[in-house]
Amino acid sequence: MQTKKKTLIENLKVNEIVDDIFVVKFKKPVEQYKNGFKFELRLADSSGEIMYKFWGPNNEPLVQGLYDSIKDGDVVYAQGRMNEWNERLEISSNNDYDIHVLKEEDYDPKEFIRKSEKSIPQMMEQLNHYIDSIQDAEIKRLINYFFKNESFVSKFRHWPAAMYIHHAWIGGLLEHTLNVLKTCDFIQKNHFKLNRDLLFAGAIFHDFGKLKEFEISTTIKVTNEGMMIGHVMLGLDMVNAAMEELNIKDELRLKIRHMILTHMGEYGSNKTPSFPEALAVYYADKMDGDLDHMQDLMKNAKTDDDYIYTKHYGNVYLK
Structure with missing residues (x-):
């Protein structure tokens, strides 16, 4: 039986518990932090993208093994809590059982790619x-x-x-x-x-x-x-x-x-x-x-400012 998405990324709210499936867009390597080792993934669905931060224990082989088990393009089942950092929402977890890769038969790939709003x-x-x-x-x-x-x-x-x-x-x-x-x-x-x-x-x-x-x-x-x-x-x-x-x-x-x-x-x-x-x-x-x-x-601008700066267009007025 296929696992279905429950909530689109664009509808996630701060402090919510996330329990859903996403596609992995890219990975940031394992690195050390104060209490152990961590890594980051950019997860996506048809509505947008969000960072997933795994805060692991002081056990580099365990964290590296979990990181290596996940590839770009994989569909993962992920749990965590919605936090806000630098005015951006992200999913955080510190349990290695909170994320794992799904088999191809366990999901519908069409759920993860945005579709035209037109017929x-x-x-x-x-x-x-x-x-x-x-x-x-x-x-x-x-x-x-x-x-x-x-x-x-x-x-x-x-x-x-x-x-x-x-x-x-x-x-x-x-x-x-x-x-x-x-x-x-x-x-x-x-x-x-x-x-x-x-x-x-x-x-x-x-x-x-x-x-x-x-x-x-x-x-x-x-x-x-x-x-x-x-x-x-x-x-x-x-x-x-x-x-x-x-x-x-x-x-x-x-x-x-x-x-x-x-x-x-x-x-x-x-x-x-x-x-x-x-x-x-x-x-x-x-x-x-x-x-x-x-x-x-x-x-997709996540700010209360009147403008955002972009490399392509310079200042873009949001109002």
């Missing part, structure tokens, strides 16, 4: 509406090469767009792609000389590489391909292979490759957008990612 079927319906509206036969044939493939669609509709920064949840890639498409649609209506079908192709293909950059288990992880190559080149390879198979015309192939290659501007390539449709995809992608990221930072 995946409805988002797919909207995406298909945009695809159906494309007039250029070659572009539509190329897009349908992927979106008429049930296996591809099944993966695309559930995949995350990131580990942390933006749309880092089940359905995140679909949600982000649709947002970029909608923004590009708006841009084209105000700059009508832009090639609408080419613009839509860039919006749809720009993050395809994330299907190979990330993998999903109990957490979202970067694959070896993602770490060594990155989603820009992975996506470029995917779409270019399809264009070669379908004998897409050289000029169109070049433009689509360029839009994928330059959608992150100077951060993802040594090339920057060289024509208006590529520039529009770049700004639509950046705007959606940054807006989602900033709103997430504001939502």
Whole structure:
């Protein structure tokens, strides 16, 4: 029988006794403190993350053994008390039997990854509406090469767009792609000389590489391909292979490759957008990612201050 979560991290309160299951995001090594040896884990569920601090006895082999029994990505059953330290909630325990690893059959991995707040079927319906509206036969044939493939669609509709920064949840890639498409649609209506079908192709293909950059288990992880190559080149390879198979015309192939290659501007390539449709995809992608990221930072800010400082945006106003 599977163990079910009782309370989401976002609903935990100070001084409560915690008795629940979590996924381990990362570990901090064993170190000595006044009364013995301790270690810390960052635990997570679909609502957020929290630190778990184990305050062990003056028995380093025991504490080290417990620490070594737990791996990143494991699902653990954990007990402890909710404390507050430096204005942040954390779980504390000093009993070695308060935490242990569960077997795979003892939990549902879907409980630990955040999900899109939007309906995946409805988002797919909207995406298909945009695809159906494309007039250029070659572009539509190329897009349908992927979106008429049930296996591809099944993966695309559930995949995350990131580990942390933006749309880092089940359905995140679909949600982000649709947002970029909608923004590009708006841009084209105000700059009508832009090639609408080419613009839509860039919006749809720009993050395809994330299907190979990330993998999903109990957490979202970067694959070896993602770490060594990155989603820009992975996506470029995917779409270019399809264009070669379908004998897409050289000029169109070049433009689509360029839009994928330059959608992150100077951060993802040594090339920057060289024509208006590529520039529009770049700004639509950046705007959606940054807006989602900033709103997430504001939502998760644990302070009564008016501002938080972030490396990416500087001061963010919370009121």
